[in-house]
Amino acid sequence: MINLKNLALASLFVTTSAFAQDGGLKGLVLDNASIGVDVGAFRYVSADRNLDVAFGLNYTKQINSVFALQAGVLNGALSNEAEELAFNALTLKGLINLTNLSVGSSPKAKLYLSGGVNVLSFDDGNAVIPTLGAGIKYALYNNIDLDLSAAFGSTPLTSDPINTHLITNIGVNYKFTKKDVAVEWNNPLDAMYGDIATVKTEIEGLSTDTDGDGVADAFDGDNNTPEGVAVDGKGNALDVDMDGVADYADEDPFTARGVQVDANGRELDSDKDGVANSIDIEPNTESGATVNFQGKEIRGAKGAFMPAVYFDFNSAKVSYANYERLAAVASLLQANPKYKLSVIGYADAVGNSANNHKIALRRANAVVDALSSMFSIDASRLTASSKGEDAPLANESVKVTETTADGQVISNNLTRMNRRVEFVIE
Numbered sequence: 360m361i362n363l364k365n366l367a368l369a370s371l372f373v374t375t376s377a378f379a380q381d382g383g384l385k386g387l388v389l390d391n392a393s394i395g396v397d398v399g400a401f402r403y404v405s406a407d408r409n410l411d412v413a414f415g416l417n418y419t420k421q422i423n424s425v426f427a428l429q430a431g432v433l434n435g436a437l438s439n440e441a442e443e444l445a446f447n448a449l450t451l452k453g454l455i456n457l458t459n460l461s462v463g464s465s466p467k468a469k470l471y472l473s474g475g476v477n478v479l480s481f482d483d484g485n486a487v488i489p490t491l492g493a494g495i496k497y498a499l500y501n502n503i504d505l506d507l508s509a510a511f512g513s514t515p516l517t518s519d520p521i522n523t524h525l526i527t528n529i530g531v532n533y534k535f536t537k538k539d540v541a542v543e544w545n546n547p548l549d550a551m552y553g554d555i556a557t558v559k560t561e562i563e564g565l566s567t568d569t570d571g572d573g574v575a576d577a578f579d580g581d582n583n584t585p586e587g588v589a590v591d592g593k594g595n596a597l598d599v600d601m602d603g604v605a606d607y608a609d610e611d612p613f614t615a616r617g618v619q620v621d622a623n624g625r626e627l628d629s630d631k632d633g634v635a636n637s638i639d640i641e642p643n644t645e646s647g648a649t650v651n652f653q654g655k656e657i658r659g660a661k662g663a664f665m666p667a668v669y670f671d672f673n674s675a676k677v678s679y680a681n682y683e684r685l686a687a688v689a690s691l692l693q694a695n696p697k698y699k700l701s702v703i704g705y706a707d708a709v710g711n712s713a714n715n716h717k718i719a720l721r722r723a724n725a726v727v728d729a730l731s732s733m734f735s736i737d738a739s740r741l742t743a744s745s746k747g748e749d750a751p752l753a754n755e756s757v758k759v760t761e762t763t764a765d766g767q768v769i770s771n772n773l774t775r776m777n778r779r780v781e782f783v784i785e
Contacts, residue, residue: 389535391421391542395506397530401435404511404523409443411436417450419532424542427454433477437524444521446481452490459546469496469543477512479521486521488512494528498544501537506530570594591765599761599771600624610680613775616761625680630654633666633687649691649784665691665700665782668726669775672709675721677729685726688782689734701783702726704745707774708755716747726780742785751777 394417401411413435421427433448452475458468470493477488492510499505506529513523538544567576570583572590579594588607589597596605599612602620606612609624618637619627626635629642632650636642639654666684668677677685692698704723706715723743730736753773761771 388420391536393419393421393504393532393534395419395431395504395530395532397506397528399435399526399528399530401437401524401526403437403439404525405439407439407441409438409440411438411443413526413528415450415528415530417530419454421541421543424459424545424547425456427456427543428452429454429473429475437521444481446479448480449478450490451475451478456543459543459548462546462548466544467498470494471496473508473510484519486514486519488514488521490526492526496532498538499531501539502534504532504534506532591767593765595765601761610678613771623680625683628683628687631683631687631690633684646690646694649695665784667782668722668780670722670778670780672707672774672778673718674778675718675725677725682733685729685734689730689736692730692736692740693734699740699742699785701785702741702743703781703783704743705750705752705777705779705781706748707777708748708751709774712748716745719747720745722778722780748777752779753777 397415397417399413399415401413402408413433415431415433417429417431419427419429429450429452431450433450434446435448436443436445438444452473455472457470457472473490473492473494475490477490479486479488490510490512492508494506494508497505497507508530509525509527511523511525512521514521515523534541568574568579569576570579570581571586572579572584572588572594574590574592574594576582581590581595584590584594584596585607588605591597596607598605598609600609600614601616602609602614602618602624604620604622604624611620611623611625614620614624614626615637618635621627626637628635628639630639630644631646632639632644632648632654634650634654641650641655644650644654665688668681668684670676671678688700692700702723704719704721704726706719706722708715720743723745727738727741727743730741731738753776755772755774755777758772
């Protein structure tokens with residue numbers, strides 16, 4: 360009879376020797392391998408049966424994420440009312456990890472199938488018994504598994520048959536390779552499908568456009584531009600005058616390059632005389648002083664020009680960007696109660712002359728209304744008139760071309776300069 364104690368000692372010697380080795384042998388024996396002890400029950404499947412206890416020791420080597428080989432020793436018995444068959448056995452089986460054959464496996468439990476042979480040694484001789492079974496492993500700790508299994512064995516076709524019997528075991532395995540890196544516990548299909556899902560997400564991201572500006576989120580420099588706002592190739596709202604205020608929020612989108620503007624895109628006018636700092640020769644004139652178009656104070660102001668007010672195409676609405684200019688005009692009138700102003704409207708050359716004369720007059724009347732309603736200037740001190748398209752300030756055939764930061768070429772003509780209202784002190 361095979362001596363179970365001697366087999367156990369031999370197994371322990373092999374394992375201990377492997378720990379002492381360096382290089383390939385140690386890796387071969389210990390990498391993705393485990394040793395385990397188990398206790399179980401043997402019994403015949405027939406009605407005439409007893410329940411017998413068995414004890415075992417095993418070594419398992421995981422070949423890859425699906426297949427493993429297991430060898431071990433076993434001591435137990437099979438009995439019924441007529442006889443008892445006590446035995447020692449060598450076991451050899453292959454294990455197929457079913458969980459790693461599918462996607463979305465549990466990180467805690469693994470189902471497996473087993474198949475192999477048990478070589479039994481008993482008083483009357485030896486027997487080789489094929490076995491087929493299944494089991495489940497549960498990870499208790501990073502290196503410790505709980506192993507529950509069951510298998511059927513039988514030699515019905517031999518001259519001295521051992522009837523079909525059932526083997527059920529509960530065991531504990533110690534893994535030499537920790538769970539978080541062991542091939543048995545890391546499903547390559549999960550990793551592969553995870554990579555595919557990541558790539559799919561990244562590809563979808565190339566076509567996702569959260570703010571609907573026509574530039575995909577992956578390339579969009581500003582993912583929150585308001586609906587309908589024109590953007591450049593990088594998804595940033597256009598800023599034609601490059602003053603740092605996007606056109607959709609810029610109350611004066613045609614300020615000269617490099618001038619200082621406020622949060623609304625209007626050029627700064629420190630002394631509030633209606634002349635922007637960039638062209639103001641005297642940027643510190645006193646409040647209410649009469650200045651010319653360069654911001655220079657005028658004394659004896661008869662015939663002097665006030666800051667002009669500009670309009671959008673085909674519009675007679677006084678924009679918020681012009682309020683400070685009107686404030687400068689109102690300040691002059693309030694400081695000089697005897698002054699009267701001629702308020703003269705102009706238009707660009709787009710369209711017919713008669714219509715341009717009419718819209719220029721509407722612009723002049725709109726400015727009169729604004730000075731009267733917002734700044735309490737007596738309307739009798741203001742006289743509205745129109746010169747239509749007859750006195751252009753700028754040559755409309757000239758186009759100004761600028762290149763934005765992302766290389767876009769933007770071209771504008773000077774028609775806005777001609778859509779204006781001017782003031783003359785009478």
